[in-house]
Amino acid sequence: MNSNYIVPIFVLFIILYGFKKKVNIYDSFLVGAKDGLLTTFRIAPAVIAMVFATNIFLNSHFLEFVFSYFTPILKALNIPISVIPMALVRPISGTASLAIMSNIFELYGPDSFVGRLASNLQGCTDTTIYVLALYFGSVKITKTKHALSAGLFADAVGIIAAFVITFLFFG
Amino acid sequence: MVSVIWLIFIAVGSFFFIGTGNIDVLNEEILKGGADGIKLLTEMLPLLVLWTGIMQIAEDAHLLDLFAKLVRPVLCKLFPSLPKDHPALGYIASNIAANALGLGSAATPFGLKAMECLQKDNPEKDTATEAMITFLVLNTGGVTLVPTTVIALRLSYGSVHPSEIIITSILATLCSNVSGLIYDYFKRRKRK
Numbered sequence: 166m167n168s169n170y171i172v173p174i175f176v177l178f179i180i181l182y183g184f185k186k187k188v189n190i191y192d193s194f195l196v197g198a199k200d201g202l203l204t205t206f207r208i209a210p211a212v213i214a215m216v217f218a219t220n221i222f223l224n225s226h227f228l229e230f231v232f233s234y235f236t237p238i239l240k241a242l243n244i245p246i247s248v249i250p251m252a253l254v255r256p257i258s259g260t261a262s263l264a265i266m267s268n269i270f271e272l273y274g275p276d277s278f279v280g281r282l283a284s285n286l287q288g289c290t291d292t293t294i295y296v297l298a299l300y301f302g303s304v305k306i307t308k309t310k311h312a313l314s315a316g317l318f319a320d321a322v323g324i325i326a327a328f329v330i331t332f333l334f335f336g
Numbered sequence: 337m338v339s340v341i342w343l344i345f346i347a348v349g350s351f352f353f354i355g356t357g358n359i360d361v362l363n364e365e366i367l368k369g370g371a372d373g374i375k376l377l378t379e380m381l382p383l384l385v386l387w388t389g390i391m392q393i394a395e396d397a398h399l400l401d402l403f404a405k406l407v408r409p410v411l412c413k414l415f416p417s418l419p420k421d422h423p424a425l426g427y428i429a430s431n432i433a434a435n436a437l438g439l440g441s442a443a444t445p446f447g448l449k450a451m452e453c454l455q456k457d458n459p460e461k462d463t464a465t466e467a468m469i470t471f472l473v474l475n476t477g478g479v480t481l482v483p484t485t486v487i488a489l490r491l492s493y494g495s496v497h498p499s500e501i502i503i504t505s506i507l508a509t510l511c512s513n514v515s516g517l518i519y520d521y522f523k524r525r526k527r528k
Contacts, residue, residue: 175435179390183397190393197392201385204448205377209427213373220372221365222351230352262350267489275495281504284490288483288505291435293476294341296447300472301464303448307339308463311523315469316476316502318519323477323512330504 194244205302211302213297219258230252243329249271250285256293262284263287282331289323384506388445391430414474414517419465424453428471447475466524473520477513483514 183190232249250264253273271285292317301309351363404411404426411425412418418425427450434443454468455461476520484506 176390179394179397179399182399182435186397188393188396188447193393193396195455196389198385198396198449200387200392201388201436201445202381204370204433204445204452205381206447209373209377212377213370214342216373216376217366217369218345220369221353221362221404222345223349223350224361224365225349225358227348227352237344249456251445263485263489263507267493268491270489275490275493276497280493281501284483284486285508287486288501288526289508291476297472298341299470300447300451300475306455306462306464308372308460308469309467310464311520312469313341313474315473315516315519315523318476319473319512319516322515325501326511327508329507330507334504 185246193333207224208299208303215298219261219295223254223258225259245282245308247279248286251283252324255286255290255324256317258295259292262292270301278331278335279333282327285327286324289327293317293320361379384445391445395426396428401426403433407432414470415467422448422453422457424467428474431471432479435475443475447471453480470517470520470524473516475514476503477516479507479509479513 179191183193229252232246232253235249236246239249247269251262251269254265255262266283266287270280273279275281275284294313295310297309297316301307301312349365352360353365405430408420408425411429412420415422415425417430427446431443431446431450434446450471451468454465454471458465458468464490484504486501486505487498488500
């Protein structure tokens, strides 16, 4: 299946369906677009706050420093070291983990074991911390109960699953 | 919670910068942090505005209601605290659908709308409701059927089979999602 078709078909279908149902599609679009603009302004402070903090955290290379201590263990377990920073960064920043993934592709190739592992790591979960901050921030919720622990638990399972499944399918 | 993460990120990063003697880089990071945030927003803004416009048409044509009706039996099981005709269910359904199709940035407006709808019925405005947490567990799990960005990147780096990772990545996502939902389920039961 060519994924290039998904977006155009989606858009066309909605507009044609709306027209057929006698919706004033142009006016509806304007109402929704205005809503989107206001939403963007409402989430702007939360986005800026999060980008500010993740920039400092990721660019300090603290993660690389921490994982350098685990190198011998990882070697013993036969886990490629280069994917560890990616797994650690994945829940925090999608852009950062994408950057590490393309770096791995460049060094080892996308069809290598490490390349496939990186692809599955990127696909196995979303940027939990960013999404939580954005969504809760947009409605001003500060007491989040077990949302973070559930999200991180799911991430951890996803990351382990990505390792195991890649070993099973491509190992 | 967000405050704590925010503090940890900034404090750990800053101290590590200072400890490694890169105070000038830290200085630069702090000064350009706002600009990077604005850059991300301006990258998101056009698509967000466009999609909320398109989705308003879908909403006015009752397409969202239709879609929500289709997935309602499943969603109702996942969100027992919501009435069957709650408006948030439509947005949750659309958010999951957009995520599944790999339209990450298109999913965000639905997600934010869903949160807004859930917040309207929230008696304690600063506390997350059960439904919000379940929704975010579903959302952050990221049920992606076609990981478009990954495939595009693999292709551009010369992969022979760029889409060979689709099935393995769906399997990994499923493990992640199911375990998140189970965790949420037990946490909810414990609270009652």
